[in-house]
Amino acid sequence: MIEFKNLHKRFGKLIVLDGLDLEINKGGIFAILGPNGSGKTTLIKCLLGMVIPNKGEIFFEKKSIHRQWAYRNNLNYLPQIANFPPNLTVIELINMVKNLRPKAANSEDLIELFGLKSFLDKKLGNLSGGTKQKVNIVLTFMFDSDLIVLDEPTNGLDPIALINLKEIIQKEKDKGKTILITTHIMSFVDEVADEIVFLLDGKIYFKGTIETLKKQTNNDNLEHAIANLIAKQYA
């Protein structure tokens, strides 16, 4: 479904992606992991067309995404920081995003699920960080797309919302969607992810299921397994 080929990206002197190759098949939940500054967000932003790679190509459903934008109609993205125009109300924002995408949307159930009903007419500027993140989640999941990209989705969520989020992710997976997640919460990864993509120094260091990783590192605990991976690298 997605193919990254020999991807290079530099910010000034800092090399973030260094000839990265990655292929992600349709269906399943992929956790993109790696230490801070390993290029997780850059990779996702390259896929979204927000960061332009210096070299290399990205294919989405077999088509190059270079200078394209229409492919994003089949892609939902949850950004890391939810900061919206402070003067719009929640419902206006939801309607606006619906308006911008030529696609049917189902926001009612999600609004219900996250208990946002009473906030619909509030201005976004007056919402707490957690509520904003809930709105963010509604905006992401209200469309039916084949690919869902979640950048730190658990930020600021209360336990109930977190449970709801996990349920939604599971449901989408069951529909055969491909889901990319970046996060630092390993328990979350352990719980939801099918496969792990481990990034280090701008390259794919590991790609495989959690079981393979655990086996490979001889470690039962995912957190420790990851730590082990990093330690090996620096050894």
Next chain:
Amino acid sequence: MLKILKYSFYDLMRSRWSYVYFLFYLILGFVLLFLNNDVDKAVITLMNIIIVLTPLIGTIFGVMYYYNSKEFTELLLAQPINRRKIFMGQYFGISISLTLSLVLGLGIPFVFYGLFKSAAIFNFSLLLVVGAFLNFIFVALSYNIALSTENKIKGFGYAILMWLFLAVIYDGVFLISLIIFNSYPLDKFSLAATMFNPIDLSRILILLKLDISALLGYTGAVFRKFFGTNIGMFISMSLLVLWVVFPVLRMNLKLRKKDF
């Protein structure tokens, strides 16, 4: 693009600052017209204000909007929309809402005053046109600065510096060089120097109407041609258009390679 424009526009139209800006012009207009009853003087005072203030407000609104809506822009960038359209939409949204504040804020008191009966209508509409141009130019310039500067504080600083340079420092350097090179023919130089600063350009456009009797006191042939005929008006107007077009083009060029 129109959708983005619409939303940016609504967003700004609802912000407190748009109202403050609108009310400022509204009060200014009423005070000028009803407290001294001299339309000529009102137009001159307005010119002084428009030429300094609209660029400043345009600059500040431009950088502020860019940095404040950065995350939201990122959300839009992930939507199936051409990124050029996102920024053009925002750009026109800001420019149009600022222009609307200006035109309505000043227009209402003038309509009340009975402007349409007065002979100052042409001067007044020229002021509004120039103010609108300045809005479009300075929002574009500040967007360029913001697009090229990641750091919000730095971007803000550069934008204010740009305004300060064009509004004050440029003229100072210009005047000093005129005095230093006093013994050379300077008419072409001074006209050219005016063209390279949108604030000066707008000022000249208004001077062509308000102070034409003084401008015609020049002896140089180039001046006489420029000020004495419609050529001056025509050239200045077209240059103002270019002052909008070039920053917008540069913005689009920058966008092609910009990472968010």
Next chain:
Amino acid sequence: MKCKILIFFLFISFTVSAKQIVVCKSCSVKTIKEAIKIAEDGDEVLIKKGVYKEQNIVIDKAISLIGEKGAVIDGNNEGGILIFQTNNFKIKGLKIVNVGLSYTIEYAAIKVIKGNDFIIEDCVMENVFFGILLEKSKRGIIRNNKISSNRKNEASSGNGIHIWSGEEMEVYKNEMFGLRDGIYFEFVKNSLVHDNVSHNNIRYGLHFMFSNNNTYHHNEFRNNGAGVAVMFSKFIIMHHNKFWLNWGAASYGLLLKEIYDAEIYDNLFEQNTIGINAEGSTRINYKNNTFLRNGWAIKISGACYKNVFAKNDFMSNSLDLSYNSNINDNKFDNNYWSEYTGYDLDKNGIGDVPYRPVKLFSYIVNKTPEALVLLRSLFVDIINFSEKVSPVFTPDDLMDNNPLMKRAND
């Protein structure tokens, strides 16, 4: 009886001498020259409708020359047309066209040489070189005439009403345009010019040279090359005139050069490049004048002493006052300045802070004219302000200590 006969003869001779000679194409007298030849003092020559192609008609008898409607004398661009060398004459209602151009002789539609007590009225003169030219004459009335030409430059054009060496003339309700000077006075005394309109002339609308004790009022001078010039003259009174739209590098509403003891009051100067340009002018009172939207309201170019400017309105001029030196011997008091930003706490109608009409910028523009493109720039406002706080380049004693809060001549 003898006495009665004498009276009878006197009567006869009077009626006989006051005969009327009619000129027309089908009359016995076909040309004006013929009519003049047979006319005697006191006769009236009536010119009927038609075009008479005649030049250099010399009139040396005290007659009345009356034109019927449609009577035109066409000089065919060959020299002057009517030349009066007599007293007590009158000319009325004629149209005189096409006066010849010469670079050596001053051809005129109507020339008067050493003539006293005459009236020139209701005449229309078109395409003239000089219109009415009076030499060494006295007590003439020139009224209701319309004089025009279409010459392009100063050398090939003459003046509308040109008086050289005259006394007690009255020139009123005339219209002059397309000439060199609308009205030109040289060595003219005790004369009056009023209610004339002089516009679109190549040089001055009105021009005084070496002419003392004259008054002009209620005239309109519009769009002339250089406005009105009063030079080398004394005791001139100028009031209720309108000077406007005189635009150009050397254009003034009013140019004063080497004049003394004049009164200038109740005039309107509107949209001139320079409202009044004064050079070597002393003891002049400027009162109750209005200066509206001029480039420079007043430009003092040097050697102007003991002038008083009071109760004038300075409104929306690009620059109110320009001095080319920092010495001042003139007095500004009680004027209204639209740029005045002071306050009036005691509510007596007079601002509590003095006003400085000379700006640093006007000083700079004097030295570097191109700097004018920076007019009304923020930077210029800043330097003007700093000069206002501590004057260095401009005369520090030049100020209006009692600036009015409201217009004096509304």
